[in-house]
Amino acid sequence: MTSPVYVALDTPDLETARAIAARVRTHVGGLKLGLEFFSANGPAGVHAMAELGLPIFLDLKLHDIPNTVAKAVQALRPLGPAILTVHAAGGRMMMEEAKAAAPANTKVVAVTVLTSLDDGDLASIGVAADSHAQVARLTELAREAGLDGVVCSGAEVKAAHKLWPQGYFVVPGVRPAGGELGDQKRVVTPRQALDDGASILVVGRPITKAEDPDQAARAIAATL
Numbered sequence: 001m002t003s004p005v006y007v008a009l010d011t012p013d014l015e016t017a018r019a020i021a022a023r024v025r026t027h028v029g030g031l032k033l034g035l036e037f038f039s040a041n042g043p044a045g046v047h048a049m050a051e052l053g054l055p056i057f058l059d060l061k062l063h064d065i066p067n068t069v070a071k072a073v074q075a076l077r078p079l080g081p082a083i084l085t086v087h088a089a090g091g092r093m094m095m096e097e098a099k100a101a102a103p104a105n106t107k108v109v110a111v112t113v114l115t116s117l118d119d120g121d122l123a124s125i126g127v128a129a130d131s132h133a134q135v136a137r138l139t140e141l142a143r144e145a146g147l148d149g150v151v152c153s154g155a156e157v158k159a160a161h162k163l164w165p166q167g168y169f170v171v172p173g174v175r176p177a178g179g180e181l182g183d184q185k186r187v188v189t190p191r192q193a194l195d196d197g198a199s200i201l202v203v204g205r206p207i208t209k210a211e212d213p214d215q216a217a218r219a220i221a222a223t224l
């Protein structure tokens with residue numbers, strides 16, 4: 001069975017990313033490349049990582065006016081990512097245009113509420129809803145816009161899945177029991193996120209910063 005774990009390779013260094021990916025590749029289902037990696041290595045870096053033969057999740061969290069996002073997605077088409085992210089807060093038209101511009105076999109998923117935010121943080125940026133209500137609202141909007149799914153925390157995935165049974169649910173901010181949170185605030189264990197309806201799990205530092213990334217990835221896989 002393919003692993004639901006995508007390892008987040010958050011490093012600007014291509015060789016570091018390649019080395020970690022090579023070590024964990026048999027225990028993960030895909031590679032997630034985000035802003036840090038892409039800003040440093042660009043499309044050539046994505047092509048280099050794709051040579052490892054695992055699906056690529058391009059987590060660029062695009063968020064701009066619809067025309068700009070659509071043109072950015074068009075520019076990313078040659079990379080053929082399995083998964084691409086946009087921010088749901090960009091609105092329905094932005095999401096519709098992102099989906100229309102993406103390759104047919106790329107899942108376009110919308111970030112709802114970042115897992116590093118809690119209800120106090122939402123209030124501080126003028127969002128009166130709590131994280132559960134805001135994730136529900138943005139999940140509905142992403143569904144209406146024709147996206148494939150959403151990114152949310154494990155704390156909301158059960159409710160989001162109920163709202164959208166056919167949706168694809170990406171859950172980052174997962175931590176093995178007792179693991180260091182770092183900047184993450186809405187956190188559950190990998191097992192809990194899967195039980196509650198996650199389609200895939202994103203795991204970064206618990207694997208990449210471990211003394212033995214291979215063993216850390218294996219230990220997480222054993223809990224699933």
Ligand SMILES: O=c1ccn([C@@H]2O[C@H](COP(=O)(O)O)[C@@H](O)[C@H]2O)c(=O)[nH]1
Nearest residue numbers: 008034113114115172173202203204205
């Ligand atoms: O809400 C979100 C959306 C994306 N992410 C990304 O997932 C990984 C998590 O890394 P950890 O080291 O396991 O905390 C990271 O690349 C984020 O950009 C997220 O954490 N939350």
